[in-house]
Amino acid sequence: MTLLNLILWWGELPLQAVLLYVLVRKQSFRTFPWFFAYTLFAVTAGVSRFLVRSHPSVYQGVYWTTEAIYPLMGIAVMYEVFRSVFRNFSRLWWFPPIFPVTVVLCLALTISRNHSVPSGLEHGAIAWIIGAELGVRLLQVAMFALLVTLVLLFGLRWRQQAFGICAGYGLFATVALLTTTKFYEFGTRFKFLWGMVSIITYSIAVVIWLWYFSVPPKAELSRAEQPPLSAQELGRYKEIVRRVRRP
C-alpha cells in the first residue's frame, strides 16, 4: 500500500479520533449519548481494522462484524436526533409515529430494491448487513431532507448540533447511496473511484461534525444601550401585555 493510499484509506481515523476528543471535552455524551457511542465505536472499529489489515481472513471477520453493528448504531443516532429536534412536537398525536414508520418504509424500500436489482449477495449474513446499511443510509437521507425542509419552513436552527449530526450523515449517505447504485450498474470497473469518493465524503462528514461540536456557544448577547426598564415601567408594560391577551 502506497503512502497516498494509506492516507486516503485511513485518513478519516485521526479525524474521527479528534472528534471523539472534542465530544469528551465538551461532555457531549450527556446530550447525544448515542452519537458519542457511535463515534467511540467508529474509532475502536477503525483502530481494530488498521491493526489487522495485514491478515486478510482476520480483517474480513473484524470488518463484517463491525459493519453489522453500524446500522444499529445509525438508527439509534437518528432516533436521538429525531427526539432532540422534535421534542416540541411531542404533544401532537401524529408526530411520534413518524420515526418508526420512516424506518419501516426505508427498510421495505431497501428489501424491494434488493429483489429488483440483485447484488449477487442474495444469501448469507453479508447480504443482510449490506441491506441494513443501505436501509440506514436511506433513513439518514430522509431525515436530512426532512430537517432541511423544517429549516426552510419552520426556521429550525441549522446551528444546533442535532442538525449538524444529521447534515454529516445526510451528505455521506447521499453519496454512499449514489455510489452503491452506480456500483450495481457499472460493476467493479469504478470500484476504486467509488471507494475513494465514499471515504472522502465521510471525512467531510466528520469535519462537519467537528465544526458543530467544537464551535463554542455564542458570546454574550448584545443588549440595548439604554438602561433596563425600571420596575414601575416593567409593571406598566406587563399590564399592557396582559390586556393584549384575549379573554
Added chain:
Amino acid sequence: MIVTIVWNLMITAGFISCVVIAAWIWFHFPDRTADDVVDFLLPVDLEKAETLLDANTETHLRCDLSRRDFRKLQRKRIHLYVAFVHRMAHNAAVLIDWANREAEGSDEQAAMLAHDLQQIAVEVRLYSLLTMIKLRLWLLIRLDSWQVLPAPSLYEVREVGGILGLESYDRLKTAASFLFLEMGRRNFDELLHNL
C-alpha cells in the same frame, strides 16, 4: 420500476437538500437581533380575522345574501384570510429567527423566554402553512363555485392540525412582547402595532 424511481428520488432529494441548505445558509438574514424585528413585521388585523372565522357572521351572510352572492363573497373572504395567514406565517418566521438567536445566548431568563417564543412561533407557522395549503386548494378547485356542494366555511380553518390559529397568534404576540421587554427595548408599542 416504482422502487427504482423512489430510490433515485431519494438520492436526488439528498443532493437537492445539500444544495438548498448551502444556499439557505449563504443567503439567510444574519443574526437577527431585537433591532431587526419591528421593521420586518407585517401587521395582522386580528379583529378582522376573528370576524372572518366567526360562525355567526358567516351564518348571517349565508341567510342574508343570495346563494350566488354568498359564494362570490365567500371567495373574497377566503382570499382575505389567505392574506392574513400569509402575514402570520411571515411574522412567525421573523420571530423564530430572532428567538433562535436569543435562545443561544448566555442570559438564562432571555433564553427561556426565547424558547417559549420559538415554541409558539413554530405552532403559528405550522397552522399558517397547513391553512394556506387548505385554502389555496379550495381556491384552486373553486370549491366555492360547486353548486352541488355547500360553499366552504371559513369557520373550519379556525383549528387546523390541532392548532387554534388566532389563539396561538395571540399567545405569540404576548411571548414576543415579553422577550422584547426582557431585552430592554422600549419601542414595545411599535412591536404590538406591527404584529
